[in-house]
Amino acid sequence: MARKVIVVGEVRSGELRNVSFEAVAAGKVVADGGEVVGVLLGESVTDLANQLIHYGVDRVVVVNHPELKSFTTDAHQQALLQVFDLENPEAVILGHTALGKDVSPRLAMKLNAGLISDVISIEIQGDEPVFTRPIYSGKAFEKKKINEGVLFATIRPNNIASLAKDETRCGDVSTLTVDLKNLRTIIKEIVQKSTGGVDLTEAKVVIAGGRGVKSSEGFKPLQDLANLLGGAVGASRGACDADYCDYSLQIGQTGKVVTPDLYFAVGISGAIQHLAGMSNSKTIVAINKDPEAPIFEVADYGIVGDLFEVVPLLIEELKAV
Numbered sequence: 001m002a003r004k005v006i007v008v009g010e011v012r013s014g015e016l017r018n019v020s021f022e023a024v025a026a027g028k029v030v031a032d033g034g035e036v037v038g039v040l041l042g043e044s045v046t047d048l049a050n051q052l053i054h055y056g057v058d059r060v061v062v063v064n065h066p067e068l069k070s071f072t073t074d075a076h077q078q079a080l081l082q083v084f085d086l087e088n089p090e091a092v093i094l095g096h097t098a099l100g101k102d103v104s105p106r107l108a109m110k111l112n113a114g115l116i117s118d119v120i121s122i123e124i125q126g127d128e129p130v131f132t133r134p135i136y137s138g139k140a141f142e143k144k145k146i147n148e149g150v151l152f153a154t155i156r157p158n159n160i161a162s163l164a165k166d167e168t169r170c171g172d173v174s175t176l177t178v179d180l181k182n183l184r185t186i187i188k189e190i191v192q193k194s195t196g197g198v199d200l201t202e203a204k205v206v207i208a209g210g211r212g213v214k215s216s217e218g219f220k221p222l223q224d225l226a227n228l229l230g231g232a233v234g235a236s237r238g239a240c241d242a243d244y245c246d247y248s249l250q251i252g253q254t255g256k257v258v259t260p261d262l263y264f265a266v267g268i269s270g271a272i273q274h275l276a277g278m279s280n281s282k283t284i285v286a287i288n289k290d291p292e293a294p295i296f297e298v299a300d301y302g303i304v305g306d307l308f309e310v311v312p313l314l315i316e317e318l319k320a321v
């Protein structure tokens with residue numbers, strides 16, 4: 001059954017985040033032949049609209065407003081509600097990101113709609129989209145559908161492949177003027193502090209440090225390794241609790257969930273709560289001086305040794321390549 005689907009694109013530092021294109025691919029499945037409308041919110045984001053069209057949306061509604069320059073719950077919620085009012089979508093897809101996690105439950109509640117979060121795949125069964133999401137810290141998966149009303153879904157970054165870019169695709173780009181009032185909170189940063197501009201949840205390479213790194217200075221070589229590999233630095237809660245780094249870098253059950261191609265666990269023991277956030281990484285490399293550390297049970301490659309010796313050696317080797 002064809003549906004009208006809105007896909008909310010995410011803009012960070014003037015660029016569309018990859019999860020936006022993955023959300024478009026998800027939107028196409030849910031639309032099941034219906035129209036996919038991209039929505040872009042920002043201070044001046046019209047120039048990005050064609051990228052969404054190249055990745056598969058049929059048309060784009062752009063909302064430019066100074067209050068949308070940085071992410072704030074109030075401004076984004078109000079702007080999106082005004083877009084929905086005009087468009088009457090049957091489904092809305094967002095990334096399972098700080099923005100998506102923040103606004104989707106609020107919007108779904110306002111519209112008396114159902115929300116399925118952290119989706120990793122979608123299929124059409126009969127006429128209806130069925131969403132798969134991990135449960136029990138990724139140990140099991142459940143399939144969910146929404147029986148009636150508007151459907152909201154957030155998709156986990158790096159899990160649903162975006163469609164091939166087609167620069168010959170054309171579509172209408174319209175701008176909508178919105179009225180944003182009573183803004184309460186300005187959140188200065190969109191949660192993810194990444195290194196070298198690489199977003200932690202979208203990074204293909206993650207170098208995560210644990211309590212074994214011993215200090216914030218100890219993270220410096222990890223940062224160097226991440227820079228070398230075009231990756232992002234992450235951390236265990238142990239490292240965050242010890243104040244070696246910011247909590248925005250925490251990976252795990254109560255932190256971020258990452259699924260990079262390559263994950264380095266450096267001085268991380270491998271507690272179950274940490275594994276919940278990274279065990280679906282494609283290749284896991286563990287560096288730990290304790291050969292009995294549980295992280296080695298999930299690692300594809302294990303290096304038993306002192307991280308303060310191993311990481312500089314790795315950097316040296318990689319620079320030589």
Ligand code: FAD
Nearest residue numbers: 210211212236237238252253254255267269273274289307
């Ligand atoms: P440790 O367990 O102390 O491990 C440090 C490791 O470093 C050790 O294995 C040690 O052998 C190694 N090491 C030390 N020095 C060196 C060296 N020089 N070279 C090489 N290796 C070295 N944790 C998370 O990470 N994310 C979460 O989201 C999370 N959520 C939680 C939620 C709840 C409700 C609870 C109860 C706990 C949660 N935790 C979470 C905490 C989790 O249980 C662990 O305490 C935490 O992951 C441990 O962090 P760590 O591996 O850095 O530290």
